[in-house]
Amino acid sequence: MTIGWGIVSTGRHPDTKMAPAINEADGASLAAVMSRDIGRAEAFAQKHGAATAYDDLDALLRDPAVDVVYIASPNALHAEQTVRAAEAGKHVLVEKPMALSVEDAQRMIDACDAAGVRLGVGFHLRAHEGHRRLRMLVADGALGRVAFAHADWCRGVRGQEAPPPREGLQAWWDDPSLIGAGAFMATGVHCADLLRYVLDDDVAEVSAVSDATPEKPLEELVTLALRFRSGAIATLLTGRRTPDYERNDVTVYGTLGRAGLSASIDMNQAGVLAVRTDALTEDESYASHPFALYTKQVQAFDAAVEGNGEPLATGLDGLRVVEITLAMVESARTGSRVSLS
Secondary structure (H helix, E strand, O other), X not given: OOEEEEEEOOOHHHHHHHHHHHHHOOOEEXXXXXXXXXXXXXXXXXXXXXXXXEOOHHHHHXXXXXXXXXXOOOHHHHHHHHHHHHHOOOEEEEEOOOOOOHHHHHXXXXXXXXXXXXXXXXXXXXXXXXXXXXXXXXXXXXXXXEXXXXXXXXXXXXXXXXXXXXXXXXXXXXXXXXXXXXXXHHHHHHHHHHHHHHHOOOEEEEEEEEXXXXXXXXXXXXXXXXXXXXXXXXXXXXXXXXXXXXOOOEEEEEOOEEEEEEOOOOOOEOOEEEEEEOOOEEEEEOOOEOOHHHHHHHHHHHHHHOOOOOOOOEHHHHHHHHHHHHHHHHHHHHOOOEEOO
């Protein structure tokens, strides 16, 4: 069975990651692409071999060759487009962040459940074999009882006091009404989801400090302290004001030792795994690849569509990260700890 994918958006991520991944994945085909500008849609379709180009979402949703819709539009549009796709009988893989409110995230889940279609969220770091190994080490008890974990995804440019404003098709990233929050929406949400995934645990409490101000509400640097329901504590750092920041790591410390990956939190597959306990010493490097993680994400979603397992990240996983994001914004604004129900 070949599963046809339709892409909503012709932005950088669909262009450099998801379209190549769909074309690489066994049993997947790029059936259609949609942009508000038909010229961009046609150019994208020609570049990536999509069968049809559209400038109207409803037209794409009527296309019988489209089984799955990948939504990579501005964040504020995710909920409405997901609901429309579900009502048209299409499975949905939506980019992170899933939505800007818990209510919208739940509406997306409910719409897909009612339509009997699959809903996944684009947390590609779950596809990394090193991250999967780390999760297994935690689950098997190889690290003992987890006490502390950390994840970070940072970048920056020397000489910049702050990142310059985005322009053109990227300008929506600087619009609070479309993006919802700042740097956390680009990279921090991935770290939050990865910590949940690796620990197989939910966040109970969030404390955050950011550089957001009333005059500049979109943070460019933020750090979080998280308390998980198990009692484990984690920290998270993300932002765009840290030139020469080369870590982008995830590490777990337990009563029996530690395990983590350096330079694995990225859009490309990369990184080095190190495990250190009395019983285990492991070191493994992962070959760099520009879109391998996305190919695995597509393959896992296709399997879920065919009734074999779940998407790498479900709608509920996406909703939990929305909760963490909103708690981060509130905590940074008020200086208080925020509990999650």
